[in-house]
Amino acid sequence: MISVILLFTAVSRSFLTLGNSWNSANMAELMTIVGIYVHAFFLIFAFAFPIVVLALESIGIYRKDDDYTGLARNAAKLWGITFAVGAVTGTLVEFGLVVLWSGSMALISSMAAAPLMLELYAFIIEIVLIGTYLTTFNRFKKWKWGHVLIGLGVLFGTNLSAYMILDVNAWMQVPWGTGTLVSQLFLPWVPSLGPSVVNPSDLKTLATVLPVVGSSLLSSPGAYQLLSNFTTNPWIAIFNPEAYATYFHNLLAALVITSFLAASYLSFKIIKHYGRESYNWKGLKVSFFIASIASFLQAVAGDYQGRLLYLFQRNIFDATEGIPAKGGYDPMISLLLYGKLNHFFPGINSLQSMLPQGDTLGQLTLNATLTYTPILHFLYYAMVISGVILAIISIGYFGLYSKAIRWIVQTVLRMKEETFVLYGSFAGAAFSVAASVSGWATREMGRHPWTVYGVVTYNDVVNSHAVTPLFTAGMIVAELSIFLAGIWGIYMIYFRKLKSKKKRGESH
Amino acid sequence: MRAISNLTWGIAGTEMTFFPHIFFVTVVLGLSVVIPIFEIIGYLRRDDSLVKFARRLTSYLVRVDLFAGVLATWLTVFLAAYWPSLMYIATNVLFYPISLAVAGIMIAIVSTAIYWYTWDEMKRLTHIIVGLFMAAGALMVPFGMNSILALMDYPFGVKVTTSIGLTFFLSNGSNPLANPIFLPMALYTWFISITLTSFIVLTFAHIRSRNDFTDEFQKTLRISRIIALIFSSLSLVTILWTFFEFRDYSQYLYLQMTSRGYLTVSIVLAILVVIISILSYNESIGHYAAPGGATVSYALFMFFEVTANVSRSPYMIVTNSTGILASTVINPMYTIPSIIPLGGVAVIALMLITFLMTLYLAFFVFPVADRKRSSF
Numbered sequence: 001m002i003s004v005i006l007l008f009t010a011v012s013r014s015f016l017t018l019g020n021s022w023n024s025a026n027m028a029e030l031m032t033i034v035g036i037y038v039h040a041f042f043l044i045f046a047f048a049f050p051i052v053v054l055a056l057e058s059i060g061i062y063r064k065d066d067d068y069t070g071l072a073r074n075a076a077k078l079w080g081i082t083f084a085v086g087a088v089t090g091t092l093v094e095f096g097l098v099v100l101w102s103g104s105m106a107l108i109s110s111m112a113a114a115p116l117m118l119e120l121y122a123f124i125i126e127i128v129l130i131g132t133y134l135t136t137f138n139r140f141k142k143w144k145w146g147h148v149l150i151g152l153g154v155l156f157g158t159n160l161s162a163y164m165i166l167d168v169n170a171w172m173q174v175p176w177g178t179g180t181l182v183s184q185l186f187l188p189w190v191p192s193l194g195p196s197v198v199n200p201s202d203l204k205t206l207a208t209v210l211p212v213v214g215s216s217l218l219s220s221p222g223a224y225q226l227l228s229n230f231t232t233n234p235w236i237a238i239f240n241p242e243a244y245a246t247y248f249h250n251l252l253a254a255l256v257i258t259s260f261l262a263a264s265y266l267s268f269k270i271i272k273h274y275g276r277e278s279y280n281w282k283g284l285k286v287s288f289f290i291a292s293i294a295s296f297l298q299a300v301a302g303d304y305q306g307r308l309l310y311l312f313q314r315n316i317f318d319a320t321e322g323i324p325a326k327g328g329y330d331p332m333i334s335l336l337l338y339g340k341l342n343h344f345f346p347g348i349n350s351l352q353s354m355l356p357q358g359d360t361l362g363q364l365t366l367n368a369t370l371t372y373t374p375i376l377h378f379l380y381y382a383m384v385i386s387g388v389i390l391a392i393i394s395i396g397y398f399g400l401y402s403k404a405i406r407w408i409v410q411t412v413l414r415m416k417e418e419t420f421v422l423y424g425s426f427a428g429a430a431f432s433v434a435a436s437v438s439g440w441a442t443r444e445m446g447r448h449p450w451t452v453y454g455v456v457t458y459n460d461v462v463n464s465h466a467v468t469p470l471f472t473a474g475m476i477v478a479e480l481s482i483f484l485a486g487i488w489g490i491y492m493i494y495f496r497k498l499k500s501k502k503k504r505g506e507s508h
Numbered sequence: 509m510r511a512i513s514n515l516t517w518g519i520a521g522t523e524m525t526f527f528p529h530i531f532f533v534t535v536v537l538g539l540s541v542v543i544p545i546f547e548i549i550g551y552l553r554r555d556d557s558l559v560k561f562a563r564r565l566t567s568y569l570v571r572v573d574l575f576a577g578v579l580a581t582w583l584t585v586f587l588a589a590y591w592p593s594l595m596y597i598a599t600n601v602l603f604y605p606i607s608l609a610v611a612g613i614m615i616a617i618v619s620t621a622i623y624w625y626t627w628d629e630m631k632r633l634t635h636i637i638v639g640l641f642m643a644a645g646a647l648m649v650p651f652g653m654n655s656i657l658a659l660m661d662y663p664f665g666v667k668v669t670t671s672i673g674l675t676f677f678l679s680n681g682s683n684p685l686a687n688p689i690f691l692p693m694a695l696y697t698w699f700i701s702i703t704l705t706s707f708i709v710l711t712f713a714h715i716r717s718r719n720d721f722t723d724e725f726q727k728t729l730r731i732s733r734i735i736a737l738i739f740s741s742l743s744l745v746t747i748l749w750t751f752f753e754f755r756d757y758s759q760y761l762y763l764q765m766t767s768r769g770y771l772t773v774s775i776v777l778a779i780l781v782v783i784i785s786i787l788s789y790n791e792s793i794g795h796y797a798a799p800g801g802a803t804v805s806y807a808l809f810m811f812f813e814v815t816a817n818v819s820r821s822p823y824m825i826v827t828n829s830t831g832i833l834a835s836t837v838i839n840p841m842y843t844i845p846s847i848i849p850l851g852g853v854a855v856i857a858l859m860l861i862t863f864l865m866t867l868y869l870a871f872f873v874f875p876v877a878d879r880k881r882s883s884f
Contacts, residue, residue, distance in 0.1 A: 109592035228840035465603040
């Protein structure tokens with residue numbers, strides 16, 4: 001007991017010491033990281049899992065097979081729970097955005113306003129229709145496809161909502177519609193970012209006054225008057241090429257994770273002999289098939305995303321690919337980008353040479369990039385390697401249908417194809433989560449020190465009210481409690497009752 | 509199409525979201541408090557019918573909670589998009605009260621989920637404790653959020669400074685919960701919400717008790733009446749207290765409310781709610797008193813909210829006999845395209861109808877208890 005208390009005291013002191021050395025932006029960032037990941041875990045189900053549910057339901061209706069309908073109904077419960085927790089955590093993340101990063105109000109009230117308002121409309125569509133979908137499951141005896149149509153309505157709402165949120169995040173990466181302003185202001189290596197629809201003097205005022213005054217600038221109604229007519233095209237963020245890439249990349253990532261998780265749950269049931277084996281195999285095949293197709297498509301989406309990184313955020317590209325500061329060769333990347341093996345990549349030093357005298361934020365950017373390079377490189381390749389492994393697992397799945405692939409699986413791994421599919425689903429789930437977590441971390445960490453790349457930094461938008469370590473700790477505990485409650489809810493529905501059902505001899 | 513100013517859209521959009529939102533959160537708040545009361549009484553009296561009724565109400569709470577949550581998100585985004593400087597001032601001056609509300613949302617959601625999913629899965633006493641957390645979390649939310657309205661009526665804790673030719677409104681370090689207007693407003697919100705919900709529950713129990721003579725509905729009538737009477741009386745006291753504080757600290761608002769007769773109407777409605785809660789004890793008119801009480805308490809709730817907001821006009825934040833004009837704090841950064849608010853009206857109307865149809869299906873066509881029997 002004493003040792004536990006001593007350990008607790010030591011850990012608390014360490015955290016307090018660390019906390020005291022951090023500023024409000026560091027505290028806010030920690031809370032945001034935890035909040036975003038908790039939110040992301042649940043929202044990916046709402047985002048992509050409907051595809052699995054609707055596929056199962058459609059097959060059930062088309063083949064008149066109640067097993068598929070039963071699987072869809074069971075999966076819909078997970079969809080409902082995760083949607084509810086995702087919606088709730090989304091509300092909290094949004095509160096966190098406006099309370100902790102209250103300087104982002106300038107973004108919400110300008111470039112992000114139209115997407116975020118459209119997101120609200122999508123959100124209400126999905127939340128109402130998912131209620132209708134779950135309430136009316138198996139109720140339509142004559143209009144079964146009508147129920148699928150309601151599900152497609154939810155899917156539409158979910159994806160519209162996701163697109164609108166992701167395009168705001170994409171605008172923070174690539175502030176599309178600012179023309180050459182970013183390169184003129186701080187980051188000379190950035191190319192023209194689309195048509196110039198932002199008032200140049202307004203953007204310069206915002207970008208130069210915020211670092212001096214801090215986010216408290218926005219407490220002045222007069223400051224907004226200085227920024228009047230900030231943009232002539234509030235829709236521009238929606239048409240950002242980075243948004244297209246981000247949306248497809250994230251959709252496919254969510255689909256890979258959720259369908260592999262569904263497959264691994266069914267594999268678990270088969271291995272443990274819970275329920276009827278043929279029933280579980282039907283669900284396993286469908287979800288693994290969807291995961292496999294999504295894994296292949298993800299390679300294309302990831303490649304496109306990488307090309308945009310190279311084009312618009314060269315410093316981050318150099319860090320993730322591990323290009324030495326003085327420049328170097330990377331045959332694989334060279335082949336992908338230029339179709340030849342020997343292209344020379346100049347590195348951070350060449351970007352440094354482009355900085356004009358007195359560009360402290362440009363210098364700060366490159367310093368941050370150099371600081372984060374080892375971890376960015378590691379995370380980026382953790383994502384890439386996980387993606388490659390997922391593609392291999394996905395190919396292996398088709399051994400169920402191809403004699404050649406089946407032979408390769410059996411020869412290389414010395415196991416039956418069915419065994420490979422059962423255990424491959426667990427590996428798929430693990431690697432897809434690893435890829436997703438490291439991919440998002442790379443994206444967000446790479447943007448340091450910017451909130452909006454080349455325009456506004458983290459320190460500029462954090463609330464001018466002090467964010468204390470105790471407050472931070474309390475909020476993180478609350479965020480983790482929500483995560484655990486959501487996991488516990490899933491456990492209660494999907495695992496706890498398995499044993500009792502088995503005892504009762506129920507097949508599903 | 510004729511250009512409509514950001515100010516008009518800002519007011520229309522915010523109000524359009526605010527009023528449905530507060531209706532649903534009122535029901536959520538009220539149910540979160542009323543449900544544990546039924547369960548506690550059921551536990552103390554060893555009466556399963558009350559516990560069963562509490563469970564039934566929880567299934568409704570879960571459904572309404574999500575819809576209310578969506579509208580909360582709407583409101584936050586609308587406020588930030590239309591009134592960014594007001595929003596910044598609120599998040600800075602009211603950093604801790606708003607964080608308290610956020611913490612309340614977290615506690616309420618987690619405990620509501622646990623409360624719902626663990627019914628009959630854990631010891632009754634433990635389950636009641638979870639229910640108390642649910643009630644506490646739900647009460648914390650309007651408690652924190654009312655600080656925004658109190659700030660708009662009386663900007664307590666605000667430091668006004670001038671620098672680089674601009675006027676800034678930031679926290680002066682005072683505790684914003686010490687705003688004299690805040691406490692009566694927050695308490696009033698609690699009490700009227702619980703009153704409204706108890707009348708809705710009473711109406712529901714009356715309707716079901718016509719055909720269902722089990723204890724579940726017969727016994728709940730009496731408890732709902734007691735809750736309605738206690739909380740309607742408290743609502744009357746706190747609305748009077750609120751008006752006294754308006755008179756002392758927010759003269760402009762008080763004068764507007766008295767000169768236009770809003771204050772009188774509000775007090776008359778509050779008294780009427782108390783009278784109806786007494787009349788609901790009468791067996792012969794109780795059937796009419798319950799929906800009547802729900803209607804009048806909702807009318808009181810909305811009337812006070814609408815008139816307290818309208819009376820601040822043309823100011824967004826009132827400072828004694830003057831204030832900060834709404835036109836000063838409206839977002840000037842771009843012209844809001846008409847399609848956005850118009851699209852919002854269409855979507856919210858359509859989805860509200862769909863939501864109500866779904867509730868009808870869930871409660872009357874496929875009620876939880878009959879799920880395995882009924883189908884189209």
